[in-house]
Amino acid sequence: MENFQFSMPTKIIFGKNTQKKIGPETRKHTDKVLLHYGGGSIKKTGLYDEAVKSLKEHGIEITELSGVKPNPRLGLVKEGIEICRENGIDFILGIGGGSVLDSAKAIAVGVPYQGDVWDFYTEKAVVKEALPVGGVLTIPAAGSEASDGSVITNEQNNYKRAVVTGLIRPVFAIMNPEFTYSLPPYQTSCGASDIIAHVIERYFTRVKDVDLTDRLCESVIKTMVKYVPVVLEEPEDYEARAEIMWAGTVAHNGLLSTGRTGDWGSHMIEHEISAIYDIAHGAGLSIVVPAWMKYVYRSDIERFAQFASRVWNAETDFFNLEATALEGIEKLEQFYRRINLPTRLSDAKIGDEDFEAMAEKCLEFKKVGEYLELKKDDVINILNLAK
Ligand code: NZQ
Numbered sequence: 001m002e003n004f005q006f007s008m009p010t011k012i013i014f015g016k017n018t019q020k021k022i023g024p025e026t027r028k029h030t031d032k033v034l035l036h037y038g039g040g041s042i043k044k045t046g047l048y049d050e051a052v053k054s055l056k057e058h059g060i061e062i063t064e065l066s067g068v069k070p071n072p073r074l075g076l077v078k079e080g081i082e083i084c085r086e087n088g089i090d091f092i093l094g095i096g097g098g099s100v101l102d103s104a105k106a107i108a109v110g111v112p113y114q115g116d117v118w119d120f121y122t123e124k125a126v127v128k129e130a131l132p133v134g135g136v137l138t139i140p141a142a143g144s145e146a147s148d149g150s151v152i153t154n155e156q157n158n159y160k161r162a163v164v165t166g167l168i169r170p171v172f173a174i175m176n177p178e179f180t181y182s183l184p185p186y187q188t189s190c191g192a193s194d195i196i197a198h199v200i201e202r203y204f205t206r207v208k209d210v211d212l213t214d215r216l217c218e219s220v221i222k223t224m225v226k227y228v229p230v231v232l233e234e235p236e237d238y239e240a241r242a243e244i245m246w247a248g249t250v251a252h253n254g255l256l257s258t259g260r261t262g263d264w265g266s267h268m269i270e271h272e273i274s275a276i277y278d279i280a281h282g283a284g285l286s287i288v289v290p291a292w293m294k295y296v297y298r299s300d301i302e303r304f305a306q307f308a309s310r311v312w313n314a315e316t317d318f319f320n321l322e323a324t325a326l327e328g329i330e331k332l333e334q335f336y337r338r339i340n341l342p343t344r345l346s347d348a349k350i351g352d353e354d355f356e357a358m359a360e361k362c363l364e365f366k367k368v369g370e371y372l373e374l375k376k377d378d379v380i381n382i383l384n385l386a387k
Pocket residue numbers: 037038039040041042045068069070071072096097098099100102138139140141142143144147148149150151179180181182183184187190191194252267281282
């Protein structure tokens with residue numbers, strides 16, 4: 001196990017009726033808030049009305065900025081920064097999914113910074129301060145409610161990039177699984193795919209003797225495999241929604257990274273796909289992750305066989321570990337298909353015309369992959385395996 005530091009200061013407020021805490025929790029930080037949300041699902045579910053009521057009851061002045069799109073755009077972030085500066089707003093409350101929370105975090109780092117907020121995403125500048133952000137989560141997926149990341153798409157040049165800093169972990173995350181009942185099946189499945197991918201990125205490591213976190217990772221994936229089909233069948237199953245929602249946070253709040261180094265190559269490749277084709281991140285991952293696995297498994301067949309046997313209950317064939325390893329990859333693909341996700345680029349109507357450009361962009365800023373470092377040809381080969 002590697003040395004590590006782990007600090008996860010986000011206060012998680014989980015369960016039924018927790019939306020009533022929106023006002024009281026926000027009031028601990030400010031009396032003036034930017035209320036940031038997406039395309040309107042929170043109005044349909046009634047969460048918007050409850051949030052506004054709770055904020056007003058606590059004397060909080062609200063300025064709104066809605067319209068965050070999946071794969072959130074830089075343009076809206078800049079608008080949010082201006083609004084905060086003009087109105088002296090010092091707290092961003094995001095209500096929605098990863099896109100809303102990432103946009104809120106981007107505004108939070110942009111307000112105190114004199115330069116272009118995109119500098120942080122291209123590693124031209126390092127975040128030194130950020131306004132506090134609060135989150136009310138409506139889709140278990142990206143894990144942004146307690147993560148140190150924010151992913152933004154620059155719509156001018158189709159670059160999708162992340163900034164990672166402990167300064168942007170939300171100060172609180174309010175999570176009521178009931179507000180995920182309204183998720184369309186496709187969004188539920190895309191979210192599940194992202195959660196599983198966050199665990200897989202961490203699971204495939206070269207670090208030895210990480211048995212505790214291996215087993216925590218396996219548990220999170222098994223929980224997803226058990227409960228996602230349940231909510232697709234019965235969207236208002238509270239206990240199943242709750243299991244998935246908590247799994248989404250545990251998958252990406254840093255706990256499963258303790259003492260080990262993850263890979264993140266699949267995420268970097270996927271970001272190139274969703275940057276250009278604007279598909280849901282989780283749908284991109286159900287295409288890229290199996291292709292990545294097929295490309296790298298030979299470099300550590302034992303770990304892939306462990307994944308197959310412990311997560312997918314494959315019988316270990318000690319005379320042919322490769323067959324066991326491949327069975328695990330096949331079972332993962334079958335699961336994606338069972339929950340109606342694409343597993344090939346062609347399923348998402350994506351051809352191979354952009355592979356070279358995607359691979360070049362992917363490698364532009366930093367190295368891709370830790371478990372196996374990927375060069376340009378490797379990225380192209382993985383995309384070809386995903387065709
Ligand atoms: O905009 P609204 O109307 O709210 O609709 C959203 C959106 O269309 C809808 N939705 C959300 N909650 C709903 C709902 N519809 C009905 N009922 C509800 N309760 O779902 C759609 C997708 O929302 P989005 O926020 O885009 O989903 P997700 O949470 O998957 O976020 C995806 C973004 O997060 C980034 C991804 O790259 C992508 O841009 N990521 C962020 C990470 C982080 N900050 O740590 C890590 C991840 O790996 C990921 O890269």
